Amino acid sequence: MSIFIGAKWTNEPSKFNIKFDKITLKAAIKYLLENSYFKLGDSIFRQIIGIPMGSDPAPFFANLFLYFYENKWMLDLKKKDILLARKLSNIFRFIDDLNAINDNMVFQRSYKDIYPVEMVLGRENKDDFSASFLDLDIKIINNKFQVGLFDKRDAFPFTIVRMPHKSSNVPSTMFYSSFGAELLRIARASNNQIQFTNSIKPLVNRMLKQGAYLDKLSNVTKKFYNRHFEEFTNLVHNFDVRVSLLL
Numbered sequence: 001m002s003i004f005i006g007a008k009w010t011n012e013p014s015k016f017n018i019k020f021d022k023i024t025l026k027a028a029i030k031y032l033l034e035n036s037y038f039k040l041g042d043s044i045f046r047q048i049i050g051i052p053m054g055s056d057p058a059p060f061f062a063n064l065f066l067y068f069y070e071n072k073w074m075l076d077l078k079k080k081d082i083l084l085a086r087k088l089s090n091i092f093r094f095i096d097d098l099n100a101i102n103d104n105m106v107f108q109r110s111y112k113d114i115y116p117v118e119m120v121l122g123r124e125n126k127d128d129f130s131a132s133f134l135d136l137d138i139k140i141i142n143n144k145f146q147v148g149l150f151d152k153r154d155a156f157p158f159t160i161v162r163m164p165h166k167s168s169n170v171p172s173t174m175f176y177s178s179f180g181a182e183l184l185r186i187a188r189a190s191n192n193q194i195q196f197t198n199s200i201k202p203l204v205n206r207m208l209k210q211g212a213y214l215d216k217l218s219n220v221t222k223k224f225y226n227r228h229f230e231e232f233t234n235l236v237h238n239f240d241v242r243v244s245l246l247l
Helices: 022-034 058-080 082-086 106-114 172-189 193-209 214-227
Strands: 037-040 043-046 091-094 097-100 130-133 136-141 144-149
Touching (some): 058 106, 097 106, 097 130, 193 214
16 A cells, blocks of 8 residues: 655545645645644643744744745846845755855845844844855855854853763664764865864864763764765864864
């Protein structure tokens, strides 16, 4: 027996599938928005403002909400001023994170005309030469992009557990493999050695504080380097990689 998982638009829905028309779809969305309950201790709360973060449909709600206003504004702008519209061609949005590149500040001057008044936009970049977008820390130095890993948890005024502890109920191989996976993630998010090293050092220190042995971290690093040579080739120039060099 085969099970098809997915969704599609159709004018002839099958009687065996769950289907929505315009009326039932709006009713389903309304139900999801009005029935978001959370429990904290012995108290139960219902969210009445915004979209509940972490719920399955939340990213789709956010994307459709923003797209509606952006598309409407752009279609109108293209009719009035096609040259101005083209200046926004390098603006990219992933759900609610937006990146405006080389638009001559057009978006910053126009966003209040695009979105409704209840939308509050927060600017992440402090200047025109550095910004964070998604999990990337982006800087322009000497007319070149330098990209590294961005983790907002680094700015928290308290310490949080971000990797497993060696004494936790996980196999030792999994404990060290989690370090290797994080090492690879940092490498893929970095395009220069400085950004890579700056992200690796606190990772190594966290692992050591949580029970890791330096020689095993070094072995894992070398193993991942050999397996993913192309990912590390522009970041670490010495083939015989040692974590101790990063401390």
